[in-house]
Amino acid sequence: MSWNTDLDRFGDGVHVPAVRVHQLLGLALLTLAAASPAAETELSVVQVINFGQQPAWDAPWRFETVQRGSGSGFVIKGKRIMTNAHVVSWARQIIVRRYQDPRPYLAEVEFIAHDCDLAVLRIKDERFFEEIEPLEFGGLPKVRSTVVTYGYPAGGEEISYTRGVVSRIERQPYSHTGIRHFLACQTDAAINPGNSGGPVVQEDRVVGVAFQGMQGLENAGFFIPPPIIQHFLKDIEDGRYDGFPRVGIQLAGTQSPAYRSWLKLPDNGTGARVDRLLPICNKSGVLLEEDVLLRIGDYPVASDATILFEGNRVSAGVAFQLAQVGDTLPIQVWRDGKEISLQLPMEACEVDRAAGFQYDVLPRYFVHGGLVFTPLSLDFLRAAGIDAADPGQGELIYELRMRPTDDPRNARPEPVVLATVLPHEINANWSVRGRAMVDRINGVRIEKLEDVVRAFEQNRSDFDVVEFVPHHAVETLPRAKLAGANTEILSNYGIPSDRRL
Amino acid sequence: MNLRPVIFAAAALALAIAAAPTARAQSQPAQTPAVESPWTRSIVTLEVARKQYDFLQPWNTRNRSAVKTGIVIGPREVLTTAAEMFDRTLVRLQKDGAGEWWVGEVTWVDYHANLALVTTEAAAFWEGLEPVELRTAAADAALQIARWRQGNLELRRAEFTCYVVREAELSGINHVMLACDSDIVGLNGGEPLIANGHCAGLVTTQSGRACTVTPASLIRSILEARRQGAYRGLGYFHWFWQPAVNLDSLARLKLPGRPRGVIVIEVPERPDGAPTVMKVGDIILSIDGFEVDTSGNYRDPEFGRILIENLSTRGKWAGDESRLRVWRDGQELEVAYRLPKYEFTNALVPAARYDTPPEYLIVGGLVFVPLTDEFLQSWGPEWKRKAPFRLLYYRNQPRTREQPALILLSQMLPDPYNIGYQDQRLLVVQKVNGQPISRLSQIQQALQQPVQGYHQFEFMPGDAIKRLVVKAGEEETEATARVLKRYGIREARRLAD
Numbered sequence: 001m002s003w004n005t006d007l008d009r010f011g012d013g014v015h016v017p018a019v020r021v022h023q024l025l026g027l028a029l030l031t032l033a034a035a036s037p038a039a040e041t042e043l044s045v046v047q048v049i050n051f052g053q054q055p056a057w058d059a060p061w062r063f064e065t066v067q068r069g070s071g072s073g074f075v076i077k078g079k080r081i082m083t084n085a086h087v088v089s090w091a092r093q094i095i096v097r098r099y100q101d102p103r104p105y106l107a108e109v110e111f112i113a114h115d116c117d118l119a120v121l122r123i124k125d126e127r128f129f130e131e132i133e134p135l136e137f138g139g140l141p142k143v144r145s146t147v148v149t150y151g152y153p154a155g156g157e158e159i160s161y162t163r164g165v166v167s168r169i170e171r172q173p174y175s176h177t178g179i180r181h182f183l184a185c186q187t188d189a190a191i192n193p194g195n196s197g198g199p200v201v202q203e204d205r206v207v208g209v210a211f212q213g214m215q216g217l218e219n220a221g222f223f224i225p226p227p228i229i230q231h232f233l234k235d236i237e238d239g240r241y242d243g244f245p246r247v248g249i250q251l252a253g254t255q256s257p258a259y260r261s262w263l264k265l266p267d268n269g270t271g272a273r274v275d276r277l278l279p280i281c282n283k284s285g286v287l288l289e290e291d292v293l294l295r296i297g298d299y300p301v302a303s304d305a306t307i308l309f310e311g312n313r314v315s316a317g318v319a320f321q322l323a324q325v326g327d328t329l330p331i332q333v334w335r336d337g338k339e340i341s342l343q344l345p346m347e348a349c350e351v352d353r354a355a356g357f358q359y360d361v362l363p364r365y366f367v368h369g370g371l372v373f374t375p376l377s378l379d380f381l382r383a384a385g386i387d388a389a390d391p392g393q394g395e396l397i398y399e400l401r402m403r404p405t406d407d408p409r410n411a412r413p414e415p416v417v418l419a420t421v422l423p424h425e426i427n428a429n430w431s432v433r434g435r436a437m438v439d440r441i442n443g444v445r446i447e448k449l450e451d452v453v454r455a456f457e458q459n460r461s462d463f464d465v466v467e468f469v470p471h472h473a474v475e476t477l478p479r480a481k482l483a484g485a486n487t488e489i490l491s492n493y494g495i496p497s498d499r500r501l
Numbered sequence: 502m503n504l505r506p507v508i509f510a511a512a513a514l515a516l517a518i519a520a521a522p523t524a525r526a527q528s529q530p531a532q533t534p535a536v537e538s539p540w541t542r543s544i545v546t547l548e549v550a551r552k553q554y555d556f557l558q559p560w561n562t563r564n565r566s567a568v569k570t571g572i573v574i575g576p577r578e579v580l581t582t583a584a585e586m587f588d589r590t591l592v593r594l595q596k597d598g599a600g601e602w603w604v605g606e607v608t609w610v611d612y613h614a615n616l617a618l619v620t621t622e623a624a625a626f627w628e629g630l631e632p633v634e635l636r637t638a639a640a641d642a643a644l645q646i647a648r649w650r651q652g653n654l655e656l657r658r659a660e661f662t663c664y665v666v667r668e669a670e671l672s673g674i675n676h677v678m679l680a681c682d683s684d685i686v687g688l689n690g691g692e693p694l695i696a697n698g699h700c701a702g703l704v705t706t707q708s709g710r711a712c713t714v715t716p717a718s719l720i721r722s723i724l725e726a727r728r729q730g731a732y733r734g735l736g737y738f739h740w741f742w743q744p745a746v747n748l749d750s751l752a753r754l755k756l757p758g759r760p761r762g763v764i765v766i767e768v769p770e771r772p773d774g775a776p777t778v779m780k781v782g783d784i785i786l787s788i789d790g791f792e793v794d795t796s797g798n799y800r801d802p803e804f805g806r807i808l809i810e811n812l813s814t815r816g817k818w819a820g821d822e823s824r825l826r827v828w829r830d831g832q833e834l835e836v837a838y839r840l841p842k843y844e845f846t847n848a849l850v851p852a853a854r855y856d857t858p859p860e861y862l863i864v865g866g867l868v869f870v871p872l873t874d875e876f877l878q879s880w881g882p883e884w885k886r887k888a889p890f891r892l893l894y895y896r897n898q899p900r901t902r903e904q905p906a907l908i909l910l911s912q913m914l915p916d917p918y919n920i921g922y923q924d925q926r927l928l929v930v931q932k933v934n935g936q937p938i939s940r941l942s943q944i945q946q947a948l949q950q951p952v953q954g955y956h957q958f959e960f961m962p963g964d965a966i967k968r969l970v971v972k973a974g975e976e977e978t979e980a981t982a983r984v985l986k987r988y989g990i991r992e993a994r995r996l997a998d
Contacts, residue, residue, distance in 0.1 A: 256969065275966050276967040429749065463752075472767050472781070473743050475747055478749045
């Protein structure tokens with residue numbers, strides 16, 4: 001058994017997940033709600049309408065059409081509204097509606113955490129908070145206890161309540177980025193599109209934020225539990241969101257008696273083995289391969305690489321995620337046949353962000369002779385219609401998702417693709433027409449987008465030569481015709497600038 | 502090798518399970534065919550029984566039976582395709598589409614070009630049979646595909662599509678094929694394509710209405726070379742090229758005159774260790790006197806404009822020399838290129854090993870097998886999409902001296918010995934007891950040198966575990982014996998070398 005503690009990738013190519021996660025961003029149209037007596041909690045639950053606009057990742061200077069999405073949110077202390085990150089991503093305008101109040105209020109994102117799918121919003125209009133009491137947070141609800149969700153899901157216009165029990169609590173993939181796993185609660189309370197960002201309440205306290213469901217599972221919705229919410233709120237106290245620490249190790253269980261005796265580990269059901277140090281996100285060097293983690297902070301680690309967290313057996317990685325970036329976590333480790341105490345610095349690590357979905361930062365690109373270069377990313381693959389599990393596109397997918405950890409020596413910090421070729425006389429004879437990974441340009445190995453720009457701009461020969469992966473397919477541009485062609489191409493295709501770096 | 506998409510139609514025939522001839526067919530007297538045609542005297546039916554291996558459980562063997570078509574091409578000589586002929590246990594022949602079956606003997610099989618010759622000692626079988634001539638069809642000839650069906654000869658019209666260079670069904674060699682369409686259904690391979698009273702080729706695969714046929718002239722030249730003792734299997738060009746339609750690329754390489762040729766972009770080391778000869782950046786201008794256009798085609802006197810890959814099989818065999826004119830470093834020169842032999846084991850993930858039972862090694866419930874295409878085909882007809890991504894990715898990786906092949910821990914047969922690892926599977930082995938592993942025999946050797954009483958297995962980087970440790974010595978021996986007994990396996994190993 002192994003747990004990829006800090007580099008959680010969905011769809012590893014070995015096990016095809018039977019269920020797919022979907023978010024609960026609804027497209028429900030709201031009209032004026034009819035007046036009815038309101039309990040206090042209802043007053044604090046709001047509808048969040050986002051007019052969002054994503055860039056076209058395969059034509060990065062362009063934007064897609066404006067999409068109207070609606071989710072839920074709730075008022076918390078400090079005149080903030082909490083909701084899901086996916087409800088307010090790529091926002092151009094956010095409108096918040098109060099319970100049974102016809103007035104639209106303009107909101108702005110104050111902090112957004114894409115990894116754990118949470119955000120807080122600010123509203124300038126002070127009248128918004130009249131008669132609203134902020135909701136208080138409770139602790140992690142018990143499995144089998146009853147919870148009620150509040151929100152504005154699709155299928156109607158008024159606030160909706162659903163009741164259910166907490167079915168289980170464990171680490172789950174968070175589908176917003178698709179590459180992070182955190183603690184999550186599963187409930188059989190109906191959670192539907194539009195519920196996203198709404199509170200899950202128990203005894204008048206918020207014990208979760210509804211955020212995703214799973215296709216293929218019936219009566220199963222998921223909410224973000226208080227430990228993750230509190231982590232986010234504490235993180236932003238200093239005015240900046242740092243994210244969750246990542247240790248960069250792959251843990252394996254120590255259930256094999258043979259392995260235990262090889263490590264001289266007592267036969268007591270404890271300890272998870274550091275099976276592999278991941279070459280990314282492992283800067284401190286405190287942990288070594290074959291170390292056995294006996295305790296992480298306050299949590300003893302069991303031989304199936306889990307900890308007991310408030311009565312729930314959850315992946316040991318949760319223990320690291322309870323700490324903040326910048327903390328130092330005391331750990332007990334079995335090394336060379338004895339137990340030692342170590343201090344493990346908690347560090348942030350987002351070097352693999354392109355392997356997941358990205359938000360709110362426009363894609364970088366460079367256009368040269370009609371050749372559109374952009375960093376390889378999951379968003380690009382999706383825009384280009386490439387299935388991220390298609391072995392037919394093995395090179396691109398391996399480069400993005402596997403090479404950084406499998407083969408760090410040959411990995412590039414930011415692999416670059418030729419996204420497309422904008423037809424023009426200068427490039428009309430090119431056989432490679434896009435969706436190809438760039439190996440070298442004018443002899444320079446391309447490690448990041450800036451290398452592309454430099455390789456072209458510093459070339460003094462008559463031709464620009466681009467080599468691709470695999471098999472070094474090569475294409476040539478005549479430099480004599482470039483200056484005119486560049487101007488023409490930018491004008492023909494309405495590209496405001498030849499680069500965004 | 503080239504960068505053009507290659508159509509992989511190979512799976513279709515191999516997976517079409519043919520109905521075995523029934524006892525009914527044997528007991529019925531030979532019928533007079535409803536359609537009286539001279540072809541009734543030349544087309545015969547073959548029944549092949551063979552072993553079929555389960556690569557997930559390589560100690561298991563199943564039986565498989567296939568019916569296919571052959572054609573008499575000489576005295577006591579039936580020609581058919583090599584598909585379904587591997588791992589055979591019994592081949593029988595039938596004439597007239599019904600009646601008696603005669604035990605046949607395969608005198609020659611070539612998995613490169615997908616051809617086989619079958620004979621039988623029974624003189625009675627040959628009575629009344631007449632050989633036909635192999636002759637390639639003209640592009641405008643009327644075509645038919647023929648076979649025996651329910652005691653009668655079925656002759657169906659086929660429409661010529663084009664000559665095309667494709668990967669052979671049983672090997673990765675590209676050579677010319679005839680593509681045609683026909684309404685005939687359920688072809689099993691070996692059916693003759695008929696034109697002007699001659700056999701114009703043998704059907705190799707069918708997908709819907711589209712049929713692929715090995716043309717007669719290729720078959721003839723191979724058979725002729727075989728008769729003369731000159732056939733050593735097919736060769737191929739061991740480099741990657743790309744079309745030179747980008748004229749700026751030709752200008753950069755300073756090729757004078759009109760645009761022509763293709764550009765060599767990668768020259769891997771040759772599997773036979775001979776000098777690679779070709780260089781990256783070479784422009785191939787002609788091969789054996791045939792001029793190469795910028796798309797990588799030449800004009801074949803028989804087949805028209807087709808890909809230059811065909812020139813590695815056009816009257817040439819492995820070990821023969823091709824003469825190329827190339828543009829290199831600003832001058833034109835002639836290069837002699839000795840065609841390497843296509844070996845099925847020449848890839849990091851080998852394509853197939855015909856007539857060889859699959860290898861495996863069981864150690865205390867840990868099952869080790871070589872990573873091959875045949876293993877990956879366990880994921881079904883769509884294995885190239887459905888097999889595990891990482892395993893498929895290795896198919897595109899080069900074979901190196903340090904890592905000529907890969908061994909997989911394919912599964913764990915649960916036993917108290919391997920408790921804690923029961924869920925481990927599909928891990929590519931990197932080292933055993935510190936020794937690098939490319940072959941099963943190396944695992945066997947490494948197991949002779951345990952580390953302080955333990956065996957350490959290390960795996961290639963992936964999403965699953967990197968290492969596991971089991972006990973060596975008596976516990977291992979006992980566990981292996983226990984696993985064999987419990988899971989009904991006869992032998993703990995089957996190694997090729």
